[in-house]
Amino acid sequence: GEDVEQSLFLSVREGDSSVINCTYTDSSSTYLYWYKQEPGAGLQLLTYIFSNMDMKQDQRLTVLLNKKDKHLSLRIADTQTGDSAIYFCAERRGGSGNTGKLIFGQGTTLQVKP
Amino acid sequence: DVKVTQSSRYLVKRTGEKVFLECVQDMDHENMFWYRQDPGLGLRLIYFSYDVKMKEKGDIPEGYSVSREKKERFSLILESASTNQTSMYLCASRAPAGGGQYFGPGTRLTVL
Numbered sequence: 001g002e003d004v005e006q007s008l009f010l011s012v013r014e015g016d017s018s019v020i021n022c023t024y025t026d027s028s029s030t031y032l033y034w035y036k037q038e039p040g041a042g043l044q045l046l047t048y049i050f051s052n053m054d055m056k057q058d059q060r061l062t063v064l065l066n067k068k069d070k071h072l073s074l075r076i077a078d079t080q081t082g083d084s085a086i087y088f089c090a091e092r093r094g095g096s097g098n099t100g101k102l103i104f105g106q107g108t109t110l111q112v113k114p
Numbered sequence: 115d116v117k118v119t120q121s122s123r124y125l126v127k128r129t130g131e132k133v134f135l136e137c138v139q140d141m142d143h144e145n146m147f148w149y150r151q152d153p154g155l156g157l158r159l160i161y162f163s164y165d166v167k168m169k170e171k172g173d174i175p176e177g178y179s180v181s182r183e184k185k186e187r188f189s190l191i192l193e194s195a196s197t198n199q200t201s202m203y204l205c206a207s208r209a210p211a212g213g214g215q216y217f218g219p220g221t222r223l224t225v226l
Contacts, residue, residue, distance in 0.1 A: 033214050042118075042204055042217035043157075088157070101147075101172070102215060106156040 004091055006105040013113050018076040020108045022089035027070060029091040033102065034063065034074045037086045046074070046087075076110075084112045117141070118218035120205055126224045133192040135221050137205030145208040146188035147215060148172075148180065150201040157204065163188055195225045 004024045012018045024032065030051050035043040049056045049063045049072075056063045062075040072089055086107040094100045121136035139146065147162040149172075159172030161180040169180050177199060181189040188207075192199055202222050206215040 031214075035214075035217075040220075042219045043206075043215075045214040045216060048214050101159060101162060104157040106154070 004089060004103050004105040006087075006089060006108045008106065009109050009111070011111040011113065012079050014079060014081055016079055018074075018079045018083070018110055018112075020074045020076075020087050020089075020110065022072040022074075022105055024070050024072060024089070024091040024103075026091060026093045026103075027067070029093055030100070031092040032063075032065060032072050033090040033092070034061075034072075035088040035090065035104075037088065037107070039085075043088060079110075079112050081112045081114060084110055086110070118205060118207055118216050120203075120218040120221050122221050123219060124222050124224075126226065127192075127195050128226055129196060131192075131195050131225075133195050133223065133225075135190040135192075135203055135205075135223070137188045137190070137218055138186050139188075139207035139216070140186065141207065141209070141216075142185065143207035143209060143216075144185070145215075146182065147206040147208070148178075148188065148190045149204045149206065150174070151204055151220070152201050160190065195223075197225050199223065200225045 006022045033048040034046045037043045060077045064073045086109050088104050088107045090102040090104045092100050118139045148160045149157045151157050158174050163169050163182040179191045202220050204220045205218040208215045
């Protein structure tokens, strides 16, 4: 299909790891992104991965990319209450160089319980 | 840091009014985007622009138009607002190459 898919809700306890999963559709997508949206705010770019990589780590965040299965995940280590938000994955489709557009998933609401 | 600002956080308009939503970015980005965000529908692309005076339709352009007279400013226009245009509107600009999109704080528009 056309959609980028994510599960809608994830609940974890503070201090645990969170894993948010995403499947995308276009095998030629060049970049894949993770965004965070806190209540009432715009989207904040967390991290992105180029399609020729399979892992990227940035402090508590680890992105894993399985290009064969078109599966992207975001792992948050030592999850804190401040991590509670909606997390969107997005794939960049079409275009080259400075063109193309992002297709977003519907977002996963992460609830962190103290 | 990239800064994307939107002219209003909250806006209330009446059906039939012409509405202007302004977006300004300070990083000299060529690409700018307008989305609307609705519960259960995620983000949907309305229009985007690759450069000054250029515009491309996104997935849901009906009822909207845009203006890009200067590189830093991208305006979304609702020619005649309708109640089904009540939504959160998000503007973004994009860094070159693989850089991600940077979003403004959003404008929550209510059309009565």
